[in-house]
Amino acid sequence: MRLLTFSALLLSAALSAGCASEAESINDSSAEKAPEVVKMSRGKEVYQTNCIACHVSEGKPTIAPPIFAVKNHVMDKYPERADFVKRVAEWIKAPDADDVIMRGAVGKFGPMPPLAHLSDEDAKAVAEFIFDSDMALPDWYAKHYEEEHGEAPKAH
Ligand code: HEC
Numbered sequence: 001m002r003l004l005t006f007s008a009l010l011l012s013a014a015l016s017a018g019c020a021s022e023a024e025s026i027n028d029s030s031a032e033k034a035p036e037v038v039k040m041s042r043g044k045e046v047y048q049t050n051c052i053a054c055h056v057s058e059g060k061p062t063i064a065p066p067i068f069a070v071k072n073h074v075m076d077k078y079p080e081r082a083d084f085v086k087r088v089a090e091w092i093k094a095p096d097a098d099d100v101i102m103r104g105a106v107g108k109f110g111p112m113p114p115l116a117h118l119s120d121e122d123a124k125a126v127a128e129f130i131f132d133s134d135m136a137l138p139d140w141y142a143k144h145y146e147e148e149h150g151e152a153p154k155a156h
Pocket of ligand 1: 046047050051052053054055063064065070074088091092095099100101102103105106109110111112113115126127
């Protein structure tokens with residue numbers, strides 16, 4: 001229960017940060033930047049305000065699987081960019097417990113709550129950002145993956 005309250009707090013902090021940065025981006029003269037750069041930075045912003053509170057990118061996880069582990073597992077199943085983006089964009093707005101890839105994570109951390117407030121564009125932008133970002137797998141994770149799957153994780 002304590003863990004739940006804590007993640008709810010983190011989430012609401014992340015959400016209110018999200019609103020603030022949305023207001024800022026209205027004044028952003030993004031039209032001057034190349035479209036790819038604008039899209040990438042939007043995805044990063046969505047990621048930082050909506051995902052990072054649960055999906056840590058370094059250190060050991062406490063609330064949810066770390067983002068590099070998420071990327072690695074989803075890419076094992078959806079290696080093509082378009083399929084990966086579609087899967088992640090749909091998942092975050094409405095996670096489906098019957099269609100989960102990271103079964104072990106559900107047992108360990110509980111199911112991911114839906115982020116229904118995200119627009120389709122933001123859901124797509126954050127999925128693209130995760131696919132396009134380089135994410136190194138820390139040694140402890142490689143070891144953990146090998147213990148769980150009997151083989152070293154593939155580098156994606
Ligand atoms: C409140 C905590 C929380 C937040 C915020 C959160 N997640 Fe999750 N996420 C989880 C947990 C816990 C799991 C593992 C259990 C599960 O898969 O339902 C998970 C699993 C996932 C998975 C794996 C799905 C699968 O098929 O197994 C993806 C992809 C994912 N999250 C992406 C995201 C993205 C992208 C964001 C931000 C837009 C995000 N999550 C925000 C807690 C969170």
